[in-house]
Amino acid sequence: MSVTPVTEKGNQTREAILDRAVDLASVEGLEGLTIGRLAAELQMSKSGLFAHFGSKRDLQLATIAAAADRFRATVVEPALEQPQGAARLRALAERYLEQVDTYAGGCFWAATAAEYDDRPGPVRDAIVASLDAWLAALESQARAAGVENPQRLAFELYSLVMGANSRYRLSGDKRVFVFAREAIEELLPEAVRPANPGS
């Protein structure tokens, strides 16, 4: 069972662990995320790190929660500065694409979703909940943008940004980001395209 930190130092250590855990899980997966390696990278003992969570499952769940926090902070919240609808949709997609190139392991969610899509249990449930929230956010803004089929547009945007993550990680070719941006632009309602007085 999970152990809640009490002192300030305990809190700092826990957050340092989870920050590293998110990066590591983006590369090795949540199953390949091993307590021994995580402890070694943070230069602390296995048992000391372990005591912060009580079980590997709880470490995985805490890592998912930390990844969700990071995603909200780097992708969702900046996009909230844009007005509802197409502009915010564009910002959400753009922030996602930028984030793919920022973190060494690529998108945490693409890695863990593929890993757990056939493994029932609380870990899978937590991943599904986060991804459903992401889809719901896209759908909500698609509806605000007045498109005819918000669910379908949300699916298309999800596919394109995830596809860009996948192709970029495999090929290293940044042109996929151009392809993704062009494709996304054609999906968004034309009236709300960014100011481009010439056309």
Place this chain on the structure above:
Amino acid sequence: MSVTPVTEKGNQTREAILDRAVDLASVEGLEGLTIGRLAAELQMSKSGLFAHFGSKRDLQLATIAAAADRFRATVVEPALEQPQGAARLRALAERYLEQVDTYAGGCFWAATAAEYDDRPGPVRDAIVASLDAWLAALESQARAAGVENPQRLAFELYSLVMGANSRYRLSGDKRVFVFAREAIEELLPEAVRPANPGS
């Protein structure tokens, strides 16, 4: 190092192993594919199974080759019956989508690509080669269909069918296939849409 089977019985066993290995790896990944479990499911000994490959890495590489064979047989070759261009593109995407729902673990390539996109080595190289061939096939048909940007269309089709696989495995909602088919149809050159005299 890998051991080539000599007798007919050796060949049958090897193929039975690889057939099961592809399914298992689609669920557990190529790293989670364990020799002990594979042997248990086939009701044979670990060492007997192991002798067919000589190392886990060679088992993984053989599994990738078997998955590529299966993909060619169930997706690519049936689509070759369609004339080049948009019709064959549609058939490729359609066969892929059907295959997602057929195999219990979903798409082998979606699972393993996400697993190995950050793990250098021969296993990753083999996966990348297969996926590049798939992209190249899509691009070639897109070019034959006369679209303005074949690379981008190939990327979009890749993203949509992979996205459908991902969303279906996570949500179980078959409407994603409808979304994917509609989106794909809008991407294909209109002139070659399937016969639909009414519209």
Place this chain on the structure above:
DNA sequence: GCACAAAACGAACGTTCGTGCTTTTTTATA
């Protein structure tokens, strides 16, 4: 039917995994 090779087996290896128990060190407060 014998002999030989291929295939399959069973036991054991060294390593790494998650986890539990006990002790030491560090932190925060009175």
Place this chain on the structure above:
DNA sequence: TATAAAAAAGCACGAACGTTCGTTTTGTGC
């Protein structure tokens, strides 16, 4: 500064991993 609690460490365990080894079973050509 003394003390109690929290954090971290040390050590050991059982299980599972890939792999090796020597042996036994199976199948096939003379």
